[in-house]
Amino acid sequence: MKRILFPIEDQIRIDDAFALAAQIAKRNDGKLILLYSYQSEFSNSKNIKSKAELIKAAHLRIQQAKDNYLKRYVGSAEAQLPVIDYRFIENRLWKGVSEILTTEHIDMALFTLSEMRSNNERHIRSFVARMFEKSNVPVLIIPETSYFAAVNQILLVSGFENMAFGESLFRQAAFLAHIFDAHLYVFYVGKQREDAQLPGNIQKMAEKYDIIKHGFTLHAASKTMLVPEIQSYIRQKDIDLMLMVKQEKSLFERILKENFTQQILIQTEIPIIIFNDKITSTWG
Numbered sequence: 001m002k003r004i005l006f007p008i009e010d011q012i013r014i015d016d017a018f019a020l021a022a023q024i025a026k027r028n029d030g031k032l033i034l035l036y037s038y039q040s041e042f043s044n045s046k047n048i049k050s051k052a053e054l055i056k057a058a059h060l061r062i063q064q065a066k067d068n069y070l071k072r073y074v075g076s077a078e079a080q081l082p083v084i085d086y087r088f089i090e091n092r093l094w095k096g097v098s099e100i101l102t103t104e105h106i107d108m109a110l111f112t113l114s115e116m117r118s119n120n121e122r123h124i125r126s127f128v129a130r131m132f133e134k135s136n137v138p139v140l141i142i143p144e145t146s147y148f149a150a151v152n153q154i155l156l157v158s159g160f161e162n163m164a165f166g167e168s169l170f171r172q173a174a175f176l177a178h179i180f181d182a183h184l185y186v187f188y189v190g191k192q193r194e195d196a197q198l199p200g201n202i203q204k205m206a207e208k209y210d211i212i213k214h215g216f217t218l219h220a221a222s223k224t225m226l227v228p229e230i231q232s233y234i235r236q237k238d239i240d241l242m243l244m245v246k247q248e249k250s251l252f253e254r255i256l257k258e259n260f261t262q263q264i265l266i267q268t269e270i271p272i273i274i275f276n277d278k279i280t281s282t283w284g
Helices: 015-027 051-072 093-103 121-134 163-180 198-208 226-237 249-257 260-267
Strands: 003-008 031-039 083-092 108-113 139-143 153-158 183-188 216-220 241-245 272-275
Touching: 003 015, 003 051, 003 093, 015 031, 015 051, 015 108, 015 139, 015 163, 031 051, 031 093, 051 083, 083 093, 153 163, 153 226, 163 183, 163 198, 163 241, 183 198, 183 226, 198 216
Parallel strands: 003 031, 003 108, 031 083, 108 139, 153 183, 153 241, 183 216, 241 272
Antiparallel strands: 139 272
């Protein structure tokens, strides 16, 4: 997870998204790539008269986010910024993202969901689907209203329908748990939940990737009410970051039908990483 792409939209609060992205990059000796599009999809920059003024305004906004980050973590081990690169592209946001993803190696892309989208479930679904059409990189989605302080509790939700892929996903979760020294909760769902050998297999993964020392909890979902159960679990365990995978089509389709995307990304106010059907080899 060496190169994290962070497209910045006009008028969207970025302090907490920037803090999480900066910590992931810094803890992995990685780089944060900040992308600013002149004609952002949700741009409100019509009052900025020139390209030079627009770039100056973007730099000022980014500098404010950096200053706020350093103030937030002053005196702590987090009070250092990762390497930061800048990309300024004169195009719409999605065109700029597509260009970066096709011309540069990116390990993860980060997006902030704004309040403009909070009541538009169809747009949220389209947003996630369109991102995966462009690239196989994992997508970190952060609700604009979320507050980030630290990653102490990580939740992995998976059906483990394919154990080889399930282990690849678990490895990525373990990697994040290691760099944050975070407790890893595994919430397994779907048909495989009834497999008597599954808990033991997942426990072996935890031992294989040396995750026990950080804290490890395994939980089987009930047969019904998946969305409320996950929401309740997030609140009970004070989850800071959630991981799931789009490859498990039965799980993802069920989640979309139950409005899970809208509820988790907007209402629960926690960051979520969604993996596509390929996992970047540079993780872990």
